[in-house]
Amino acid sequence: MLPLPAFAFVDLETTGTSAQGDRITEIGIVRVDDDGARVHVTEWSSLVDPEVPIPPAIQALTGITNAMVASAPSFSTVANDVRALLDGCVFVAHNARFDYGFLKHAFARLERSFSARVLCTVRLSRRLFPDADGHGLDALIVRHAIPVSERHRALGDARAIWSFVEGLYRDQAADRVDAAIRRILRVPSLPPQLPPDAIDALPESPGVYLFYGDNPLPLYVGKSIDLRERVAAHFSQDWRSETDLRLSREIRRIEHERTAGELGALLREAVLVKALMPAHNRALRRKEEAGIARWREGAPKFVPALGVDRDALADAYGPFASRASFRGALRALCAEHRLCARRLGVERSAGGPCFARQLHRCNGVCIGSESPQDHDARVAAALAPLAIPAWPLAGAGYVREASDDGERVDVHVFRDWCFAGTARNDAELAELVECPPRTAFDPDVTRLLLRRYRAGKLELRPVGVA
Ligand SMILES: [Zn+2]
Numbered sequence: 138m139l140p141l142p143a144f145a146f147v148d149l150e151t152t153g154t155s156a157q158g159d160r161i162t163e164i165g166i167v168r169v170d171d172d173g174a175r176v177h178v179t180e181w182s183s184l185v186d187p188e189v190p191i192p193p194a195i196q197a198l199t200g201i202t203n204a205m206v207a208s209a210p211s212f213s214t215v216a217n218d219v220r221a222l223l224d225g226c227v228f229v230a231h232n233a234r235f236d237y238g239f240l241k242h243a244f245a246r247l248e249r250s251f252s253a254r255v256l257c258t259v260r261l262s263r264r265l266f267p268d269a270d271g272h273g274l275d276a277l278i279v280r281h282a283i284p285v286s287e288r289h290r291a292l293g294d295a296r297a298i299w300s301f302v303e304g305l306y307r308d309q310a311a312d313r314v315d316a317a318i319r320r321i322l323r324v325p326s327l328p329p330q331l332p333p334d335a336i337d338a339l340p341e342s343p344g345v346y347l348f349y350g351d352n353p354l355p356l357y358v359g360k361s362i363d364l365r366e367r368v369a370a371h372f373s374q375d376w377r378s379e380t381d382l383r384l385s386r387e388i389r390r391i392e393h394e395r396t397a398g399e400l401g402a403l404l405r406e407a408v409l410v411k412a413l414m415p416a417h418n419r420a421l422r423r424k425e426e427a428g429i430a431r432w433r434e435g436a437p438k439f440v441p442a443l444g445v446d447r448d449a450l451a452d453a454y455g456p457f458a459s460r461a462s463f464r465g466a467l468r469a470l471c472a473e474h475r476l477c478a479r480r481l482g483v484e485r486s487a488g489g490p491c492f493a494r495q496l497h498r499c500n501g502v503c504i505g506s507e508s509p510q511d512h513d514a515r516v517a518a519a520l521a522p523l524a525i526p527a528w529p530l531a532g533a534g535y536v537r538e539a540s541d542d543g544e545r546v547d548v549h550v551f552r553d554w555c556f557a558g559t560a561r562n563d564a565e566l567a568e569l570v571e572c573p574p575r576t577a578f579d580p581d582v583t584r585l586l587l588r589r590y591r592a593g594k595l596e597l598r599p600v601g602v603a
Contacts, residue, residue, distance in 0.1 A: 139171045139306075140315040141322075141329060142386050144256070145226035146302070148294035149236045150199045152191050156238035160187035161212055162201050165291030166222050167299045173386070178299075181222055182292035184209035199289045212243045220244075223253060225330040227322065231274050231298050233257035254322055254329050258298045264317045265305065277301055281308075327372055328385045335391055339365040342540065343402045344395040345409060348417075350387040355415045357384055360406035362399045380417050397547040398538040400585060404549055404556050407579050426459040427580030432520060434513045436482030439463045442580040447553045449578075454523040456580040456587075466523065474519045477502045480512060525587065528553045533573060534597040535566070550600060552576055554583045570600045 146167040153159035165182040184201065186209045196202050219240070230236035233255045244251040262272040269280060274297060278285055283300045287293030305314045327335060339346070343362045347355040348371075357380075361367030368391060371381050396402045410418055427442045431453055439460050440453075457463040464483050471478045477499045478484035479491040486492065493499035502512040533552040539545070550557040550569045555576035560566035589595035 139169065139176075139302075140318050141227055142171055142173075143226040143329065144169045144171075144229050144302075145223045145253075146229045146295045146299040147223070147236050147240075148230060148291045148298070149239050150201055150289070150291050151239060152187050152189060152195060154235075156235070156242045159239075160189055161185045161239055161243055162187050162191060162199070162206055163291040164215065164219060165293070165295040166219070167292070167295045168222050168226060169299060179222070180292060180296070181218070182295075183215050183218075185215060186211045201290075213247055216244065216247055216249065220249075220251070223251075226253065227256050227329055228253040229256045229258060229298060229302070231258045231277075231294070233259075254327075256318060256321055258301060260321050261302070261305075261317055264321065265309065265314070274298070328388055330389060331391070336365060336369050339368055339391070339393055340395060341365045342395055343398050344393055345402055345405045346391060346393045347409070347415075348384055348388045349390045349392065351389060354413055355392075355409075356387055357417045358406055358409045358413065358415045360402040362402065364393050364395075368393075383417060395540075395545065396538075397540040397545045400536065400538055400549060400589075401547040401559060403581060403585055404559060407556065407582060423458070424580055427584075428457055428460065428463065429453040429455040429525070429580075430457065430463055430523075432516070434509070435480060437463075437467065437516075437520070442578060445578050447555045447576060447578045450525045450554060450583070451527065453525050454520055455525065456584050458580075458584070470516075470519045472498070474515055475500045476516060476519060477507075477512060479503050480509070481516070522591075525554065525583070526590070529597065530599050533557060533570060533600040535560075535600050536595065536597055551586065551597070554586055555579065556582045566600075 146169065148165045149161050150163035151159050151161055163182065163184050166180070168179040168181070170177040170179070184206050186206045188211060191201065191203055191206070228237055234257065237253070237255050241251050258277075259272045262269065262277060266272075270276065274294065277283060278288075278297060281301055281304050283297050283304065285293060285297050288297070341363050343360075344364050345358060345360045346364055346368050348357040348359075350356045359367065372385055394405060396405055425441070425443055428439050429442055429445060429450065430437045430439055432438070437454065439457070440449075442456055455463070457466065467481050467483045468478065470476055471481060471483070471493065475493075475498060477491050478493055479486055480502050484491055489504070490501070491499050491503040494501055494503055500507045500512070500515075502509060533550055536549045536551065538547045538549065546561070548560040548566055550560065550566070550573070552573065553576065555578055557573045557576050558569045560569050586595060590597070
């Protein structure tokens with residue numbers, strides 16, 4: 138029910154209101170873990186010896202007296218337990234800045250750092266019930282009929298704010314509550330189970346990144362020309378994609394490998410995805426959807442690329458990212474060259490003039506105003522720029538890719554628009570040329586190579602020639 142896997146509802150009792158000068162006298166924590174199937178609730182509380190006297194007015198309010206805390210553990214004694222309970226959780230409190238600030242200072246006095254994503258239930262109440270009178274805990278308790286065991290004691294109040302949130306999910310539309318919580322948590326939006334510096338630790342350079350959950354195999358492998366920006370994007374889009382939502386829940390750590398450039402990142406991603414089969418990988422699905430096209434006459438045919446032999450690339454068109462993009466390309470050709478969408482197989486109408494003909498935008502093979510041979514001759518010309526060109530070398534070729542800072546050079550070896558491997562030095566290159574691994578057609582690789590080749594930006598050199 139909760140939008141993130143772990144929340145800790147926290148309340149503190151203190152000797153006063155200054156996180157700097159006052160001390161904690163009691164900590165109550167209700168930790169709620171949601172594994173997607175079931176909610177687990179763990180409660181913990183302890184009196185804390187503040188090591189300073191509690192003012193009488195505060196004793197009267199909370200019922201916590203100097204005598205009660207005299208034999209209680211100090212904060213340093215319970216710090217490890219508190220830390221463990223809050224680990225990986227969103228920190229939830231009423232007027233969260235107060236409780237969060239006290240805990241941060243308490244840890245700081247032990248020379249330990251503490252940070253968490255913070256959800257304030259005052260803000261949550263304001264966001265969901267902007268017209269309500271008051272958002273103090275007493276107002277919420279009355280308005281939402283929240284059962285209270287021990288008001289003004291830490292665990293009693295922590296239970297009350299958990300009951301408040303639990304009740305929201307019972308009484309309101311869950312996606313509305315989720316959206317309000319996410320909005321408040323927006324900054325920073327890193328999944329709480331990741332270390333806070335997980336993004337900052339990534340280089341702003343090309344490479345591949347691997348997301349790991351609890352298993353030794355990665356959940357996801359991706360590539361980017363800017364690792365830091367791309368990884369951050371997975372967690373900062375309000376979890377619009379289903380995959381990113383799942384990744385946010387399951388991710389436990391991030392690894393990365395740098396490459397010299399974009400091409401190297403794409404090639405490395407292709408190799409890793411094939412070898413590791415990550416559970417949530419789009420790259421694999423992307424390849425399953427991709428294809429090439431064949432055409433002799435009439436309508437071009439889409440051929441799914443997975444399993445296509447590299448020899449099949451001769452006399453083929455594309456590659457296309459998907460059947461939909463293949464059809465889109467054909468429609469664009471129709472519009473540009475006054476071709477007939479029905480004869481090209483992208484319009485289903487049964488007889489008579491095709492739709493474009495009715496607007497005088499088809500030369501009219503559909504109604505006999507143009508011969509099929511003439512139409513096909515125009516199709517051949519229109520398709521020509523999409524033809525996969527013959528491999529321009531006698532044997533294997535390589536592309537040298539250097540990083541912007543010049544510190545890294547990758548040498549990628551190809552043959553017939555297919556990838557053979559990447560060498561980081563002469564020995565590796567010699568090895569690749571002597572014993573080339575079997576190359577397989579990968580539509581992503583071929584598409585990227587051809588895009589550069591057609592733009593005159595692929596510096597392909599024959600292997601063995603300096
Ligand atoms: Zn037509």
